[in-house]
Amino acid sequence: DTGVSQDPRHKITKRGQNVTFRCDPISEHNRLYWYRQTLGQGPEFLTYFQNEAQLEKSRLLSDRFSAERPKGSFSTLEIQRTEQGDSAMYLCASSLIGNEQFFGPGTRLTVL
């Protein structure tokens, strides 16, 4: 499968714990995006990378959130001190510059 992959697919954690998600983009896609989708809503942009550089962050991305793409390939999204409001589907997408974004299956986070 050469599509975008995300791991884990589901994560249940207790409030206050840290969680980390991984996204593997389509090979050679230089852009990688993170979106968050809550129940009944459309995806909302969080941040994006071009190669290893993080070029834009949404106001939704509080200080508890950090994302990296150290070698310009896979990316990680970490949430520290999780809160119940962080419960959502976290989507990753990748693209070539200016082209269609291809989405991964998402990681569903539940914070108890």
Place this chain on the structure above:
Amino acid sequence: AQRVTQPEKLLSVFKGAPVELKCNYSYSGSPELFWYVQYSRQRLQLLLRHISRESIKGFTADLNKGETSFHLKKPFAQEEDSAMYYCALSGSNAGNMLTFGGGTRLMVKP
């Protein structure tokens, strides 16, 4: 600020009936508009984009700048069209980030 509005959360039609999924946007510049679809238990995927002016799976969408709309239409709905549909906008930002509407669930009844 850019915004996408899909006024209908749910649209239910019978097989063979025409379908129109509404999308309105607000953006001060020249946007690029998209329709994404998510079938049951599948990932979000691009259905069509306004600049390509294609018909995909019988669906078409025309950008109306005067009415700031990008409605999705199909003359004869099929049961396999049942899915979540999201309208999205990419502004003139360098990153091509997408702003999505809230989505419309289309149910096509037999």
